Amino acid sequence: xxxxxxxxxxxxxxxxxxxxxxxxxxxxxxxxxxxxxxxxxxxxxxxxxxxxxxxxxxxxxxxxxxxxxxxxxxxxxxxxxxxxxxxxxxxxxxxxxxxxxxxxxxxxxxxxxxxxxxxxxxxxxxxxxxxxxxxxxxxxxxxxxxxxxxxxxxxxxxxxxxxxxxxxxxxxxxxxxxxxxxxxxxxxxxxxxxxxxxxxxxxxxxxxxxxxxxxxxxxxxxxxxxxxxxxxxxxxxxxxxxxxxxxxxxxxxxxxxxxxxxxxxxxxxxxxxxxxxxxxxxxxxxxxxxxxxxxxxxxxxxxxxxxxxxxxxxxxxxxxxxxxxxxxxxxxxxxxxxxxxxxxxxxxxxxxxxxxxxxxxxxxxxxxxxxxxxxxxxxxxxxxx
Ligand code: ATP
Ligand code: MG
Numbered sequence: 001x002x003x004x005x006x007x008x009x010x011x012x013x014x015x016x017x018x019x020x021x022x023x024x025x026x027x028x029x030x031x032x033x034x035x036x037x038x039x040x041x042x043x044x045x046x047x048x049x050x051x052x053x054x055x056x057x058x059x060x061x062x063x064x065x066x067x068x069x070x071x072x073x074x075x076x077x078x079x080x081x082x083x084x085x086x087x088x089x090x091x092x093x094x095x096x097x098x099x100x101x102x103x104x105x106x107x108x109x110x111x112x113x114x115x116x117x118x119x120x121x122x123x124x125x126x127x128x129x130x131x132x133x134x135x136x137x138x139x140x141x142x143x144x145x146x147x148x149x150x151x152x153x154x155x156x157x158x159x160x161x162x163x164x165x166x167x168x169x170x171x172x173x174x175x176x177x178x179x180x181x182x183x184x185x186x187x188x189x190x191x192x193x194x195x196x197x198x199x200x201x202x203x204x205x206x207x208x209x210x211x212x213x214x215x216x217x218x219x220x221x222x223x224x225x226x227x228x229x230x231x232x233x234x235x236x237x238x239x240x241x242x243x244x245x246x247x248x249x250x251x252x253x254x255x256x257x258x259x260x261x262x263x264x265x266x267x268x269x270x271x272x273x274x275x276x277x278x279x280x281x282x283x284x285x286x287x288x289x290x291x292x293x294x295x296x297x298x299x300x301x302x303x304x305x306x307x308x309x310x311x312x313x314x315x316x317x318x319x320x321x322x323x324x325x326x327x328x329x330x331x332x333x334x335x336x337x338x339x340x341x342x343x344x345x346x347x348x349x350x351x352x353x354x355x356x357x358x359x360x361x362x363x364x365x366x367x368x369x370x371x372x373x374x375x376x377x378x379x380x381x382x383x384x385x
Contacts, residue, residue, distance in 0.1 A: 001078045001079075001080065001089075001090060001093060002051070002078065002079040002080075003051075003053075003055070003058065003076060003077065003078060003079065004049055004050065004051040004076075004077045004078075004079045004158060005049070005050040005051075005061065005062070005065070005074055005075070005076055005077070006047055006048075006049060006074060006075045006076075006077055006150075006158065006160065007030070007047055007048040007049070007050065007065065007071055007074050008046065008047045008071070008072050008073045008074070008075075009023075009026055009046070009047070009048075009070055009071055009072055010070070010071075010072035010168050010169075021174070022070070022170070022171055022174055023043075025070075025171040025172075025173050025174050026068075026070040026071070026171040027041075027043065027048065029068055029069075029070070029171050029172055029173070029233055030048065030065070030068055030071075032233055033064045033065075033067070033068055033233060034050075034061060034064060037053065037054075037057050037060065037061060038052070038053060038054060038057075039051065039052055039053035039057075039061070040052040040053075051079065062074070062076070062164075065166060066164075066166050066167065067167065067230050067231050068166070068167065068171075068172075069167050069168075069169035069170060069171060069172050069196060069197045069198070069199060069231065070167075070168075070169060070170055070171035070172075070174075070199075071166040071167060071168075072165075072166060072168050073163045073164060073165055073166060074163075074164050074166060075148070075160040075162060075163050075164065076160060076162065076164075077148075077150070077158035077159060077160035078090040078093060078094060078158070078159045078160070079156055079157070079158055080156065080157055080159065081155065081156060081157070082110065082113055082151050082152070082155050082156060082157045084120075084123070084124075086157070087124065087149060087157055087159060088124065088127055088128075090157075090159040091124065091128060091147055091149075091159055092131065094147070094159060094160070094161050095128070095132070095136075095145075095147065095161060098135075098136070098144075098145060098161070099135045099136065099144075100136070100137070100143075100144035100145070101136070101137045101138065101139035101142075101143045101144045101145075102125075102128070102136055102137075102138065102139070102143045102144065102145050102146065102147055103121075103125070103138060103139060103140045103143040103146055103147070104120075104121040104122075104124045104125045104128070104146075104147045104149065105121065105146050105147070105148050105149070106118075106120045106121045106124070106149045106151065107148070107149070107150045107151065108120070108151045109150070109151060109152050109153050110151050110152060110153045110155070113151050120149070120151075121149075124147070124149065125138055128147070145161050145162075146161065147159070147161055148160050148161065167197055167231070168197075169197035169198055169199065170197075170198055170199030171199055172196055172199060172200070172201050172231070172232055172233050173199065173201045173233075174199040175198055175199030175200045176199075176200055176201070176280045176281070177200065177201045177202070177203070177277070177278055177279045177280055178195060178200045178201070178202055178203070178274075178279050178280060178281040178282065178283050178311065179202070179203050179204070179205055179270055179273060179274040179277065179279040179281070179282050179283065180192040180195070180202045180203070180204045180205070180228070180283045180284075181204075181205055181206075181266060181270055181282065181283065181284045181285070182204045182205065182206050182221060182224060182225060182228070182237070183206070183221070183285070183341050183342075184217055184220045184221050184224065184335065184337075184339060184341050185285065185335055185341065186285075186319075186322060186323060186326050186331070186332065186335040186336070187285030187286070187287060187290075187314055187322055188224075188284065188285030189224045189225075189227060189228050189285075189326065189329070189331040189335065190285065190314060190322050190325045190326050190329070190331070191283055191284060191285040191311075191312070191313045191314050192204070192228040192232075192283060192285075193228055193231050193325070193329050193331075194313040194314070194325070195283050195311060195313055196228065196231045196232045197231065200281070200283075201232060201233070202228065202232045202235060202283070203235070203236045203237075203238065203273075203274075203277050203279055204225050204228070204235060204236065204237045204238065205237075205238045205239075205240065205269070205270055205273055206218075206221045206225075206237060206238070206239050206240070207239075207240050207241075207242035207266060207269075207342050208221075208239060208240075208241060208242065208342055209241070209242050209243045209246055209342040209345050210241060210243060211243075212243065212246075212340070212342070212345040212346075213339070213340050213341065213342055213345065214339070214340075216339050217339035217340055217341065218239065220334060220337055220339050221237075221239075222237065222383065222385075223334045224331055224334055224335065225237045225383075225385060226385045227329065227330060227331050227334070228329075228331070229385045231329070234384070234385060235384075235385050236277075236382060236383070236384055236385075237382070237383040237384075237385065238273060238380050238381070238382055238383075239380070239381040239382075239383070240269060240273075240376050240377070240379070240380055240381075241376060241379055242262075242265075242266075242342045242376070244372065244375060244376070245262070245265050245372050245373075245376060246262060246342065246345060246346055248367055248372055249261045249262060249265075249346075249367065250346045252366040252367055253363045253364065253366060253367070254363050255348040255349070255350075256348060256350060256351060256352040256355075257352055257355060257359075257360055257363045257364075258346055258347070258348045258351065259292065259293045259298075259347075259348065259351050260293070260298060260301050260302070260351075260352060260355040260360050261360065261363065261364050261367075262342075263293055263298070263301070263302040264301065264302050264304075264305045264360070264364065265369075265372070265373070266302070267282065267302050267303070267305050267306045267310070268305050268306065268369070268373055269373055269376055269377070270282045270306070271305075271306040271307070271308050272373065272377065273377075273380070274308060275308075280308070280309070281308060281309045281310065281311050282306065282308055282309070282310045282311070283310075283311045283312075283313070284310065284311075284312050285312075285314055286299065286312045286314065286315060287312075287314045287315055287316075287317050287318075287319070287322065288315050288316060290319065292351045292352075292353045293351070295353055295354055297353075297354040297355055297356075297357075298353075298354075298355060299312075300357065301355050301357050301360050304357065
């Protein structure tokens, strides 16, 4: 029996006059994600349809659809001719292993089809009860599962039972572009995923401190970036060496401000790269109070060197909730691999937890900030995934 995948989208409904823009973007994102796979794509009212695909590709298609922001739910339907016998055959196929209570929901787009929806549901329900005898009962108010019969205009009918929840959110690209500061930790990949899910297309920036941090630490970040990229329709990763900057801070500035000043450099470089790439915001995985560098005073200090919006989607999240999302998006196991991060190099014993901005600026004035940044920029590596 032929299969089709019904795709339903969500908040896009609410977008009034912009609806066409969001729909077009979602359609393009779906097609891009399924590139290289043969299928027929149809836009219907409030949903899309994927048909005529090779059965072997079915799992890959569903897997990819589950990672596309803007898709609310999907259903796998059997497609049959619009007549009672064929529809009943499809139902038998779908529910043979099911037990409990059910109801039939018929939707008749083809108004020439007789009988009407209500009568058809009753007829089909009756036949199901007769066929499955003791295992199934009707419950129209609170059934264990619904049997949906969608009678289309072209003489064909979709029959399905399950509704699979997908990502929801907004199509990637519909909310501009941003630059994610990605470390090898748990938080930043989650922050990236959440921002992409709200429609922002991401680039990524990682600072490494070779030779203090090794090749394996970089590989870990590449792995994490690729995972985030699955929700972003592909992704660019920029890797900047932070070694000289860290050495200079270590040499010339008070130890207590090491992290504070490092973070100010990160933000400056991020803003410069973001502007160059057309990114409109910087995204970090910071969460209030999680570590010394994430107090409001520390955030004030790092924020004050940039004018671009800095988005911190995890700011009010508990670690336990962040971990739950990282498991869901399959970044957790990679994030906890024990490689060093550039922030763990030159880690001071007693970092300033509430750095005073005036003192930080004074401490930093010993450095030639501009030429350190220039130098870091000259050796940016770019990866495209
Ligand atoms: P994460 O789990 O994302 O590493 P964290 O809890 O370790 O976060 P910090 O080390 O204070 O927290 O980093 C805060 C944020 O700064 C990170 O979420 C990330 O956005 C950014 N960041 C930290 N280290 C790097 C790095 N080496 N390269 C790029 N961005 C970084
Ligand atoms: Mg970290």
